[in-house]
Amino acid sequence: MEPKYKRVIIKLSGEAMSGSVGHGINTSTVKSICEQIKEVFELGVEIAIVVGGGNFWRGRSGEGMDKSTADYMGMLATVINALGLQDVLEEMGVPVRVQTAIEMKQIAEPYIRRKAIRHLEKRRIVIFASGTGNPFFTTDTTAALRAAEIDAEIILLAKSIDAVYDSDPLINPNAKRYTELTYIEVLNKGLKVMDSTATSLCMDNHIPILVFGLDDPKNILRAIMGEKIGTIIQEV
Numbered sequence: 001m002e003p004k005y006k007r008v009i010i011k012l013s014g015e016a017m018s019g020s021v022g023h024g025i026n027t028s029t030v031k032s033i034c035e036q037i038k039e040v041f042e043l044g045v046e047i048a049i050v051v052g053g054g055n056f057w058r059g060r061s062g063e064g065m066d067k068s069t070a071d072y073m074g075m076l077a078t079v080i081n082a083l084g085l086q087d088v089l090e091e092m093g094v095p096v097r098v099q100t101a102i103e104m105k106q107i108a109e110p111y112i113r114r115k116a117i118r119h120l121e122k123r124r125i126v127i128f129a130s131g132t133g134n135p136f137f138t139t140d141t142t143a144a145l146r147a148a149e150i151d152a153e154i155i156l157l158a159k160s161i162d163a164v165y166d167s168d169p170l171i172n173p174n175a176k177r178y179t180e181l182t183y184i185e186v187l188n189k190g191l192k193v194m195d196s197t198a199t200s201l202c203m204d205n206h207i208p209i210l211v212f213g214l215d216d217p218k219n220i221l222r223a224i225m226g227e228k229i230g231t232i233i234q235e236v
Helices: 014-021 027-040 067-091 113-121 139-150 184-190 197-204 219-224
Strands: 009-011 046-051 095-101 125-129 154-159 209-213 231-233
Touching: 009 014, 009 027, 009 139, 014 027, 014 046, 014 067, 027 046, 027 067, 027 219, 046 067, 046 113, 046 139, 067 095, 095 113, 113 125, 113 139, 139 154, 139 197, 154 219, 184 197
Parallel strands: 009 046, 009 154, 046 125, 095 125, 154 209
Antiparallel strands: 209 231
């Protein structure tokens, strides 16, 4: 069976890398995620990854701090996660390049769109770190922006929750689960899938978003193969 998608962006939250610990990098959790990424990679899918940094720092954590400074600190946290992912994937024999929106040439390449696409064509995974390089933009927006730039067919939004709900299912046992949504519905209902900037960017560029849970790492493969999991957000 052939994969449904040829080129994808996987958006991993920082929390996904911390596993049940809730902070830092949980090596066994990251290894499990990377094993599934490798399996997908070996099917011939071109993979780019955008990683968050919430397991180390969130911009909103800097209460009383200048917002720009707090956001820049969060960008540095994403670089830590990107290097951790790179290390585990390379240990598995998968070629990886990390590109950062903030230049730090001793440890990673600067983000260059044409170079990123060339890496993908040459069968390398590309990890995009340090967000967009600008404060006030989330890594969700980074995923939407990079997906548009590299012509990704879909954003796979790997979360700690298995789909989109109308409220927090951990608090409300009667929360309604969605299997399909449009971009406008996400914006109008105020659903906390991605921030509104990211959702609007995906809508403007016709990039579908598949939200699914990482409780079962096999879900990455299922998503790539086109199985109906999680919540798909797209045009009607």
